[in-house]
Amino acid sequence: MKNLLIVESPGKVKTIQKYLGNDFTVKASIGHIRDLGQKGMGIDIQHGFKPEYEVPADKKKVVAELKKLSSEADVVWLASDEDREGEAISWHLFDTLGLTNEKSKRIVFHEITKDAILNAIKEPRAIDMNLVNAQQARRVLDRLVGFELSPILWRKIQPKLSAGRVQSVALRLVVDREREILSFKKEAFYRIEAIFHPEGTETGVKVKAVLDNRFDNIEQAEAFLKDSIGAAFSIKEISQKDGVKVPAAPFTTSTLQQEASRKLHFSVSTTMRLAQGLYERGLITYMRTDSTNLSSLARGTAKAFICDNFGEEYSRPRQYTTHSKGAQEAHEAIRPTYIQNTSIEGTVQEKKLYDLIWKRTVASQMADAKVLRTDIAIQSNKRQELFRTQATQILFDGFLKLYLEGTDDAAEETDEVILPDLAIGQGMQCKEMRGECKFTQPPFRYSEASLVKKLEELGIGRPSTYSPTITTLTTGRGYVVKGDKAGEKERVVNLKLSGGTITRSEKYEIVGAEKGKLLPQEIGIMVTDYLMKNFDDIMNYDFTANVEKDFDLIADGEIAWNSVISQFYAPFHGKVEQVLADHTFNRPERELGIDPATGQKVIAKFGQWGPFIQIGEGENRRFAHLAPGQLIESISLEEALKLFDLPRTVGQLDGEDIVAMKGRFGPYIKHAGKNYSLPKGCNPLLVSQEECEAIIRSAADPGKDQIAVFEAADIYVMNGRYGPYIKKGGKNYKIPRGVNAASLTEEKCLEIIQAADKAKK
8 A cells, every 4th residue: 555644844754754664655745735825815705704725836846746646645644733733734735635535544643753653543533624623713813914904004104014913912012011111110228138147056157137128218227227236136036837849840832932941041933943853853742732741651651760760759740730721732741752861962952952851841750849948037136127037948859859940030049048056035146237229120021931921821822823923023023122121320329237337338230131031112112002092902912812712612613713703803894994094193203302512302203214313403404213122202312312423433443443333224334435234233332443343354354254155156155143054146045954054066056046036936
């Protein structure tokens, strides 16, 4: 019998072919082979929102090959992924290739191992049309929203913008958080910390404690320190309590993205790319899931590994339940396919991600950690406030022997703290006391990981949508940038009590600095405000979450998919027509003050090329673009005037001035009649002479980054910041994954260039 087995990804083909042998031919569809038509909406609204599918140009060759092979095969096995997208891919293959129920079989597996593949072959099933319809409903609804909202944004705000059911709500979260931070008024306070030596203990024993009250100003803090001079301190309270720490559940897509961000500093897209590769190599189970279940086989092998390597007392098999809203991929958590494989071959990043998944999985099947928590209160004989300290002693490490989950907003837990044996009434000698000025903190901006966590909490989107949503916001439309936020420099005065003397010291604190956070840009705020004003129902968090519930009901076969679309579309389309009839739209504009040098007004505006600052009116107007991260509603007059410090003479090299400038295509430096682009993130107002010299010298030696040169064809194989690429005629082309750049010939380069140009058209 001739068997054709079709999977989604080419990365799986070789491994599966090896398991199935010569009786099978394994081919990849390379994702979806059909999608909604690109000309027009691609949906027949008049006939029950019937999707109008077409095979894209870049998939015609794949479809032609699969048609030929399927016509020659006795049985076609549809083995796309086991989520709704995968089910839809199988249905599109079934329909496009002209298959029949007698000739085709649908199989699923959540790990690429020999046993899993062979078991799937033994247990084929029919295509689940309820899952297909749930995917169709999502695709049609998203096309309707995007197709009708995006042109409104083009007309009212700026061309080439987009809106989306999940994308726009995720953007709203980022914008709302920025507004919370902008409206937050920080307040200074004083925190008192002391170091005590318990009487009757060895010299050098220290107990650090913090006062349970904070003071509003330096006068109150200083009064407390004065009262502490010569005071007698003793222990007023001691409480000890046994506790347990429970291991975190095995990874879902969301928790893997969050933990890889915290511990490995991977972006969401990097995590998913690496996880896809590990899955296709048969090293981990399917990476798009919101289930925390582990199979009985996985629990059994984990138990055997733990008992053999740590001892029976460290084993505690357990099954976790999924708590995320509307969890749909109830298959299995992300885990290693073979627990015995404690490490793998691969890149450094792949090894790190696999190690994280392996540790999380095994730790979830280990015993709870037993701890002793000790709380101590220390009181002065002159004041009522208490100094408090807490220590955690680990009595049995359990799963902590292997793994501890990270946290979002605080430093990860440190090693255990053990206090000496202490008693109520025991004297405590104050060695030193400090009163430090601190500031109240606004809410944290979202990181990629914390935004994913929030979307999951609200029930918005699904495991497969988190990564593309964030990518669209940060790279597709420029609504959000991922970057660092510089804090404000604050002068503070701190106090110190030592040897009966209080001293003051001045220092500068950086307040509100954040790294690697999602920062909304002016265009993102404008789009959010406009959609909130005119389409508040689409932007409502509950609406988006309730739509996901409807998709779940469709997947369960409880409601018809096109009835869900019909109920949504009529009022939505009516609102679209109403908004298009309104021809008014006010771009944001804010007067910042007067330029002291000229006496002219300074205004922040939004124009055709984005947000800018304008000084003066008429022919003598001067303009400067806002820097990334600066917003019209929050930029100060001082910050705005600094934007006009360009062009700026940085220094001289070889007797010629180095001038930092900002042009239409970004910041650059000018030297000896030549222009040199500044790297991404380099501020022309702050760039140093050393940095400029390095850029100029690097450009003077273009050959250092060349891997190969084919001058006759004007083709250069270059080693860039993000890896090798091909350069031709001022355009750059990606080198396909797995191709060795050093081995490229002129013919192969031309093939890659032609394929890329064809795909772009």
